[in-house]
Amino acid sequence: MGQFLSRFNIHLHTRMHQYENNLIPIHYKCRNCGMPCDKSKSETTCVNAKYTRTGTKEQPLVNRTVVPDNKVRWSTSYDYHPVEFTSEKVKNSTKEYVDRDPRFDLSVTIPWNQDDRLCDRRSYHGIYKIVGRVPQNPCGRTGITGRGHLGHFGPNHAADPIVTRWKRDANNEIVIHPTTRKPVLQFVCILRKDTREYAIPGGMVEKKEKVTDTLQREFHEETLNFPDMNERDKQKLLATIKDVFENGGIRIYCGYVDDPRNTDNSWMETTAYNFHDGSNEHLALINVHGGSDALSAFWHDLGSETPLYASHAEFLKNVADIHLAHW
Numbered sequence: 001m002g003q004f005l006s007r008f009n010i011h012l013h014t015r016m017h018q019y020e021n022n023l024i025p026i027h028y029k030c031r032n033c034g035m036p037c038d039k040s041k042s043e044t045t046c047v048n049a050k051y052t053r054t055g056t057k058e059q060p061l062v063n064r065t066v067v068p069d070n071k072v073r074w075s076t077s078y079d080y081h082p083v084e085f086t087s088e089k090v091k092n093s094t095k096e097y098v099d100r101d102p103r104f105d106l107s108v109t110i111p112w113n114q115d116d117r118l119c120d121r122r123s124y125h126g127i128y129k130i131v132g133r134v135p136q137n138p139c140g141r142t143g144i145t146g147r148g149h150l151g152h153f154g155p156n157h158a159a160d161p162i163v164t165r166w167k168r169d170a171n172n173e174i175v176i177h178p179t180t181r182k183p184v185l186q187f188v189c190i191l192r193k194d195t196r197e198y199a200i201p202g203g204m205v206e207k208k209e210k211v212t213d214t215l216q217r218e219f220h221e222e223t224l225n226f227p228d229m230n231e232r233d234k235q236k237l238l239a240t241i242k243d244v245f246e247n248g249g250i251r252i253y254c255g256y257v258d259d260p261r262n263t264d265n266s267w268m269e270t271t272a273y274n275f276h277d278g279s280n281e282h283l284a285l286i287n288v289h290g291g292s293d294a295l296s297a298f299w300h301d302l303g304s305e306t307p308l309y310a311s312h313a314e315f316l317k318n319v320a321d322i323h324l325a326h327w
Ligand code: RP5
Pocket: 158, 159, 160, 199, 200, 201, 202, 203, 204, 257, 259, 268, 269, 270, 293, 310
């Protein structure tokens, strides 16, 4: 996974138009490579083998079929027998925004690769291929067919707000990392309820929502739970956040996310923006609290030592590079 984005070579604002392009990375976290993940413990099996969010009372645990590194790309021949899995919740959903399965209902036609009435089905990686009436994951085999826990076949779009400030000491001086001699950034981090991993407080783009609105809504839902704030102060703070989110921000990344929910037919793509308050004027002063899908929310030091959900470490590394900060 560490090599993921460095191999990615995707430039912002571009869309690539090949079905299988070697510049598109192979995924790691949404796949069972069959190898021990922690090389120091020979007995450990790949943590990605176990399909996230399964193993609950309602949903038996699903293990992904093994796909070795050299068999990930669709162009390599492989005696492949993926597990079919779509969660009961997704299968039985009657929501208009959740796809019906065109493999089992031939009357279902979905405008693949288009921005349709309900959602944008275009991928940042260009035109994806349709095989057996459903999209094929552009990053290769995952060991699972179907949608897993995702509502859409093809790309499921998300947005990730990366809110940062400088770490400061008691005298308000920016803290310099003792090893790299670079200033240390902090970002608003959450602990996810589902996988219990640290993550950026991102979320799914909802029906016909603009990415800029998703960024604000998710940041609000997952980190701005103010139990003790009066209504006036709350409204003032929300107005400031709205202003910063609408007028500031650097686009850090858009494209495929190595999300543990991805399958051969459904995958996550995101747009990540950085909102940096370098002078402790607005965002840096927020006391964050967990809400919605977050068990907790807090300011956390940016650095390669923190393991993070999906591809979030790669996004944060880009942020550190842009601000010439410690990583
Ligand atoms: C990741 O899943 C994205 O980068 C985003 O952070 C997140 C969206 O899914 P939910 O948090 O809404 O489950 O792939």
